[in-house]
Amino acid sequence: MAKTYSIFGAGASGLYIASRLLDGKTVGEGGKAKQLSQGDTFELYDWGKYDFSKEYPGSRAAGARVCTWHYKDDKSSSYLEMGGMRYSDWSGDNSGTAGGHRVVTTVIKQLGLDQYAVPFNTSSNPLYYLRTKKMYLAGITSANPAPYHVDHYGADDSPDTGFTTVELLAGTAKNLPQTRAAWCEFYQDGSIAVDVPQSSVYQKGQLFKDIGYWNLMFDQLGSEGFGYVADGNGYTSNVINWNSAVALQANTEFTPGTEYKTLTTGYSSIFNALFDAIVRLAKAKGVIFDYHPDTRLHSILKVGDGISYAVTTRKNPNKKAATRTTNAAWLAMPRYAIDLVAQATRYEDHQGLDVLNHEKVQLYLESAIMQPSYKVGMFFDQEWWADTTNSALQYPAPILS
Numbered sequence: 001m002a003k004t005y006s007i008f009g010a011g012a013s014g015l016y017i018a019s020r021l022l023d024g025k026t027v028g029e030g031g032k033a034k035q036l037s038q039g040d041t042f043e044l045y046d047w048g049k050y051d052f053s054k055e056y057p058g059s060r061a062a063g064a065r066v067c068t069w070h071y072k073d074d075k076s077s078s079y080l081e082m083g084g085m086r087y088s089d090w091s092g093d094n095s096g097t098a099g100g101h102r103v104v105t106t107v108i109k110q111l112g113l114d115q116y117a118v119p120f121n122t123s124s125n126p127l128y129y130l131r132t133k134k135m136y137l138a139g140i141t142s143a144n145p146a147p148y149h150v151d152h153y154g155a156d157d158s159p160d161t162g163f164t165t166v167e168l169l170a171g172t173a174k175n176l177p178q179t180r181a182a183w184c185e186f187y188q189d190g191s192i193a194v195d196v197p198q199s200s201v202y203q204k205g206q207l208f209k210d211i212g213y214w215n216l217m218f219d220q221l222g223s224e225g226f227g228y229v230a231d232g233n234g235y236t237s238n239v240i241n242w243n244s245a246v247a248l249q250a251n252t253e254f255t256p257g258t259e260y261k262t263l264t265t266g267y268s269s270i271f272n273a274l275f276d277a278i279v280r281l282a283k284a285k286g287v288i289f290d291y292h293p294d295t296r297l298h299s300i301l302k303v304g305d306g307i308s309y310a311v312t313t314r315k316n317p318n319k320k321a322a323t324r325t326t327n328a329a330w331l332a333m334p335r336y337a338i339d340l341v342a343q344a345t346r347y348e349d350h351q352g353l354d355v356l357n358h359e360k361v362q363l364y365l366e367s368a369i370m371q372p373s374y375k376v377g378m379f380f381d382q383e384w385w386a387d388t389t390n391s392a393l394q395y396p397a398p399i400l401s
Helices: 012-023 028-034 102-110 151-156 161-170 180-189 213-233 244-254 269-285 335-346 359-366
Strands: 004-008 041-046 068-070 079-081 117-119 127-130 133-136 260-263 288-293 295-303 306-313 322-326 328-331
Touching: 004 012, 004 322, 012 041, 012 102, 012 269, 041 295, 102 269, 127 213, 151 161, 151 213, 161 213, 161 244, 180 244, 213 244, 269 288, 295 328, 295 335, 306 328, 335 359
Parallel strands: 004 041, 004 328, 041 288
Antiparallel strands: 068 079, 117 260, 127 133, 295 306, 306 322
């Protein structure tokens, strides 16, 4: 009997799920029965309308939270990455000790995009604008500290030093987990391994998973030290009040030695190539591919052995456009969007199981912290940073390469 699988969301998660459903390897006969095969239908719902290809044109670059914006929409012109912009290259070492973004690196290679991968250059001497004061990192010294009243002369050094101070609560760098499996154990059992001063509200032996990260930073660095780290590192998402055990691992990615790469074709090109691969795979397997742009999930319920869902269109976004059924559904959507869908059935009588409003599912949703972010992109008509003759240029960029 023919199956229908439905994915709601055509960003990175939705497209990756689709590719795995069409091309993934299974274990056992039960897995084979669940695979998409000839005559089955695969639906992809896209609340926007991504510009995937000539056959599937759209209004903006593909990628959802990744968006490559070309100047004047000219693909041959300069571009800005308005969302995700780089990845940490994984060497392919599968021992568990190698760092890097494994899934991203692997997908880029499988799509043949690694030929466009180049180092993502970052400055070792960035220019800061801190409390109305402009200063290069190399210029932050005891004689010229950053404008923060940080304990223990913390403003005499890089703002990222605060991350190291907190990290050392787990012991020396050698004491931190060195493998992926060890980090998983650390998430559960990692604890403060050193004696802390009496001024601290925490104690040696306390589990990091029970401590909010910015609570820990405030405790160890003080309000001025926290402000210096938060302002100077450039990412508010690094210092929000998330699980300290997870934060310690995540922020080690930004230590020296990490090799970042990007694509000369723009980061969104990953998702154009992924979409093209999905179309090819579906055609080769005889799977019916139904792409629905400008359509979003309105509500979803588990009814009997199937799933009943309603959709709405951008033309009339507040009204149900259709009610359908599917064998399996994937909600490749952020927390806020999922919660909006849950609201549609939260206070009404209905058949079946209202999965999204189940108490445990609501707890899972709350575990995802919503953190707004933005970028400012600028284009210039001349390379002012390279103009050494301009006496008004107080902070010429130190071009080293």
